[in-house]
Amino acid sequence: MGYDLEKKTTGSVHSVSSDHEAGCKDSGDLRAERPSQGSSYQAFFNIVCVVAGTGTLGLPYCLAQGGWIGVAILVLSMTMSIYTGILLVKCLYYNGHTRVASYQEVGAHAFGKWGLGAVWFFHTSVILGVPVMFFILSGTEISGLTKESVPGISKEAWIWICCSVVSIPFVLMKTLKEVSLLSVFGVLATAVLVGVATAESIIAFPNRIPFSYDVIVVRNLPTVVATMSVCFGGNVVYMHVEEAMRHPKSFNKVLASAMIFCCLMYALVAIPGYITYGPFAKSPILSSLPENASRKVATIMIIAHVLLAAPVLMTAFALEVERIFSVTVERRGRFGERIWRTLIRLGIMGVVGGIACLVPFFDSFLSLLGAFGNCMLIYVMPIGFYWKLIGWRTMKWYELVWCGIILVIGLLGCVIGSMDAIKALHKDFTQGRK
Template sequence: MNSLGDKEVKSLDEKHDSKELDGASGSYLEASTTSDDNDFDPEHNLPRNAGFMSAFSNVICIIIGTGCLQIPYAFAKTGWIGVIIIVISAFIGMYTGNLTIKCLYYKPGHRLHSFPDIGQAAFGRIGRYFTLFFNYLYSLGTTCLYLILAGQFINQLLVTLNVDLGKRIWIVICGVVVWIPVVIVKNMSEVAILALFGFLASVVVIIFSVIQSFRFPDINAHHDPAIGVGIPVALSSIVFSFAGTIVYPHVEASMKKPKQWPYVVISAMVVCCSLYVLIGVVGYWAYGTTVKSPILDTIPSGPLTTIAIILITLHVLLAAPIMLMSYFLETERMLNLKKRWKWSIYRTVVVIALTGISCAIPYFSDFLSLIGALATTTMFCIVPIIGYLRLYGWRRVSWYEMLWMAIVLAIGLVGCVWGSIDAIKALVNDVQNDKNH
């Protein structure tokens, strides 16, 4: 294994023995040499021109997207204890979101680029390849989810108008829609307007879903305080709803005032947590254990439901380019694709491949749970903590923070293992049932 991580950690310990770095606090790393007044990031060769609201919009658009639609379904698997799981997940998001950026600045005078760089600095090549795998699985898998959901909703709307092209045809059309901004926009700061519209669309969808749930509740809905057997797979889905960790390095790299990052991630988590609790509690109250994922499949059809479906479709089509941008920025840097025609061709090939995969596995809820269990829990709960401990050393962490880290790691492992098993079983079952019919 590469000894880079060991040498750099030793060097850091020698230079900074007198400085305590509190990983749980919101304070930014003093190790960062990036000034708030800088408007260019030499490490990335990208402009730092994004303000607080731009960064906030990018983060919250990725986080709040499709995840909000399956929160009531997660409650159906866990019972009312799902509220506690949502709150805990929000705190985990605040914590690991800050740890991730701190890991980028572990070496004085230098900023790492991305999650794979953190993996290599901490554990050498093995760490890099491990992080690359889950990083790309999350980025590309989530994009597939967005295409599946958009195609599903468009087909659902147009079937009522006697236009039945089939779900897969609409997934292909959605792939073309996503491809357009992908080959036009170069970096993260340029997609802020897409993020803002996506966030507003999600808020409206949640409000509409809550209103419709109050208007058309199931009077025979059954509720449970807690359902232990359903917690692992539901945990992975809820964690997925708060995850956006892999785009954080690129969002922070675009910020004009990077020291505002802790406030960005905390604000985003508070807003998401509030909206998730709202739609989760109301949706589960209205439909109990019969609620489906996404919840729009449970709510009776009507004008508000139709508007909500249109808006969430718009949101996922806007969020997909943002999710892909993280992947493209990293891989294009590694492949040295600097000329527009080169990265345009590369991005086109990737979008075509993802569209094909999306057509092959159009089972939204099961696919969501599988991606959440495998990639999201790893990148959200596990990698930021073990990377931070490796780079800064466990001696710099207080005992109560170490206890919190252990809890977060346990949650990540439980969600990853049991969630993956349940999700794979459900996915295989759906594929077999589809063939039988």
């Protein structure tokens, strides 16, 4: 896997980058300034572009499932995600001598091969699952948008067309620093989407069907927690974002700012959407909006977000695969490195596109992804790894209580939420829903 598990206590891991490694060693500070890396603003946009997106569209439906308590769960999920994200990045520097390269290596340093395997399993399910979710949504929405003008192209065909478009930056742009420009436009597209969804919900409010609101639906809370965890599921790329920062010590502030910004956007969609559509809110919320120009704009914006955000997530996964196979200029040569990287990334895109065509149910897939992968990666594993590598004794009593609450919520969301999502997917397939 690119490092020796037997030497994990000595920190035999990947350096931050060759052009600033010497400066870090001289200063004795692994998080010293990295002059050749990107700015904090680029890091902010990378996080927001990955975190904010399709999960936003499922939030009114979440409130419809769980009631108004979902707003509190949204804020709680944000707070927990910020906290565990900070713990996870601290684990990268746990020994004070070298920087651990990735989430997988954090798991390996904490629990050996079992930790490595567990992270790989859940990490892969999320970092490939989110692009799958992106392409399911994009194919569905483009198909609906063009059903009159281009009736002969199926939803599956549109999914592959989107995959082909995303393959261009995914193959050509090597690192997250290079794809950061895409994330800026992705954030702008998401902001427009939020504005349209909010405005349309407010405009439709006077004509809504009378109904009552639920304060809390206890039975659905684990599923709500699991689905909302997708909305803050950026820690699969945090290590790469922090690695690409010129001022890595600013990561905590950048992370908190990005998550608060995302939470505000989520609230702007979730609250008006639930107020207007109540128990009839659909996932994605675009399905509840009236067929007009604004809905078309919102559809175009979410498609734009998919095409701009997917390369960020998929590049983070590709970098891990390329590290395993030593796909570097030094090992493969300049031409060989390009060929290997192209083949690996096209293979990843093929797998993602194939799954998106086989599982065309956005809402159920969103719930399963959040429950199965994100609850473990966001809430459970960072705490377990921090306790093992740095030690629970370094924490105050109230931090330990807080960690215990996060662990319970994460485990319940994973187990119960996964069961509910699998049942929903089974129902979707057996009933043939499209």
